[in-house]
Amino acid sequence: MTNLKEIQEKVNYDKLFDCVQCGYCLPACPTYETMERETHSPRGRINLVKMVAEGKAEVEDLRNPIEKCLGCMACMTVCPTNVEYNLIFEGAKEVIEDHDVKPAALKKTEDFIFNSLFPSSNWMGSIGNAAWIYQKSGLQKAAQTTHLTALALHAGRFERVMPDLPSPIERILRKRRVLPDYKLRTTVAFFTGCVMDAMFFKTNQNTVELLRLSGAEVLMPKGQTCCGALHSHAGKAESARELAMRNIEAFDLEDVDYIVNNAGGCGAKMTEYPQLFEENTTWHERAKEFAAKVRDISEVLVELDGLTFTQPVQRLVTYQPSCHLTNIRRICDEPRMLLHAVPGILVKELERPDFCCGSAGIYNLVNYDESMKILDLKMMDVKERKTNTIITTNPGCLLQMKLGIERHGLEGEIEAVHLVDLLMEAGPSAK
Ligand code: SF4
Ligand code: SF4
Incomplete structure (x- = not known):
């Protein structure tokens, strides 16, 4: 068990006081919108973290609000006092992890995923797709006997939207x-x-x-x-x-x-x-x-400015930015500049491009239902744009958008494409 001093260090206790509880972040938070609970808003989460760090609430009280947070960091972009929610969020996750008493089988499976699977280019390269990972590695079996059952179930849904894999x-x-x-x-x-x-x-x-x-x-x-x-x-x-x-x-x-x-x-x-x-x-x-x-x-x-595009691309495009590219890196203009440089293309902005798609790492696997509510809001926005292509800049977003297309029966009408692949379609050549 971690003592209060350790908890305070991990959650960056001093930074919690930067939050003046103004609530400006509430309209930016997807989970506040879909769950309609103060505890599932940035302000509510920060308040709870503070209470836990001061011994006024239990770590367990933190688990659901923090685990349901997408980590999209949209709250950081609108906060007038520049609260570093990213540090608070990751610290809170660490505290929860410290207090987690997991069954041995689950711990073993998690250790394999985080310490052997993702870090290994051999594993990732040869396995190729998530469904295969679950079937061939024995993880599916392990997951079904542990709390990862839901994760295994939802991974199967992503199998249907896997891209073409190379030999x-x-x-x-x-x-x-x-x-x-x-x-x-x-x-x-x-x-x-x-x-x-x-x-x-x-x-x-x-x-x-x-x-x-x-x-x-x-x-x-x-x-x-x-x-x-x-x-x-x-x-x-x-x-x-x-x-x-x-x-x-x-x-x-x-x-x-x-x-x-x-x-x-x-x-x-x-x-x-x-x-x-x-x-x-x-x-x-x-x-x-x-x-x-x-x-x-x-x-x-954009900086090198070394490309010309020779092949007109007849696509009606909308852009779903990666939350972390926008909210942490603050890269907003460059992908759009490249899109507009492609001949033949017509770009229609989403009404809420900065609203997370619900992918958020493995959030869509471990919090499937919550993720799908957020995805459905995103897909409503996409449909209203009446475009035939969704451009993204992150693998998780790309898979999630493909899933959204399938979930809303839009296969054949709308395609999700990485920005880089779209640029290659436009016949790039050196200037
Ligand atoms: S996180 Fe920022 S915007 Fe949200 S309540 Fe605190 S101070 Fe206000
Ligand atoms: S990171 Fe995203 S989901 Fe989490 S509190 Fe901030 S806006 Fe809400």
Whole structure:
């Protein structure tokens, strides 16, 4: 059991006082909208965390409100006092995790998922899709005898919306260094991501090609691993720290201008690496240097401005931004600038683009019903735009939007596409 002092340290107790309980964040919070409870709003959650940190409420009282939080951080963008809800949220998750007494089978399964599966490129690469993971690894069986039953059940729904996966040969033949045809303008390292590389390998290959055409030498450091976002959001700070160290080590071996990713959630986590280490330590300094180089693909393509698009794309498009790209990285304009650069395309903004789609890491697996309520609101917005394509910038959002299309019977009418794949469709060539 953790004592009060430890709880206060983990939840960043001093930062709780930045919240003046004004309630400006309430309209921005998807779970407050769908659950209609103060305890499931940012303000209510912060208040509860404070009560637990002061010994006025039990950790157990925190569990449901925090576990139902998407971690979308929309509340941070509207808060007049700049409450660092991300730190409070992850600290609260850690406290809950510390107090969790789990059955041995569940703990074993969780350990496998977080410590062996996501960090292993071999596992992720060869497994290829979540359904296969559940069937072949024995996880499905383990999950069915534990509290992960619901998770296994809902993973099956995602099986139907899996993208086309590459053959093992394509993965093996991938080059770890590519050079531009013409003038070399920059050298970058590409962060492949775990889910991104397993499920959206072709999007990763397209990302490398767009960088190359823009004049970048692209390196793919071998020792890289999962970014740790899922671990942080599950309260597994120590595992997240270990993954961060492995990534910092792997990318330190290359002398590059940027570390590029195409997954909004991973990019945000990697810019938060310094928060995982104590200030004034060597690892904190190394994490700061690493984080300063992290860029989303859209930022780099706009900065290099090295592409022309030769193929008109007759699509009516709407854009569903990744919450973490928008709310943590504050990258809003660059993806839209690239969309508008594609000839033939017509872009219609969602009424509420900054409203989470309900994916949120594995939220849609562990909180399926709550996630679907949020997704249904998103799909109503999509349908009202009368577009035929939803563009996203994160693998979780992409799968969730595909699920939304299927759930609302819109297959054949609407398609969900990663921004990078759309740009490749537009016949990019070097300027
Ligand atoms: S988190 Fe910010 S916006 Fe929300 S109640 Fe607190 S101070 Fe107000
Ligand atoms: S992170 Fe998102 S779901 Fe959680 S309190 Fe903030 S706005 Fe609400």
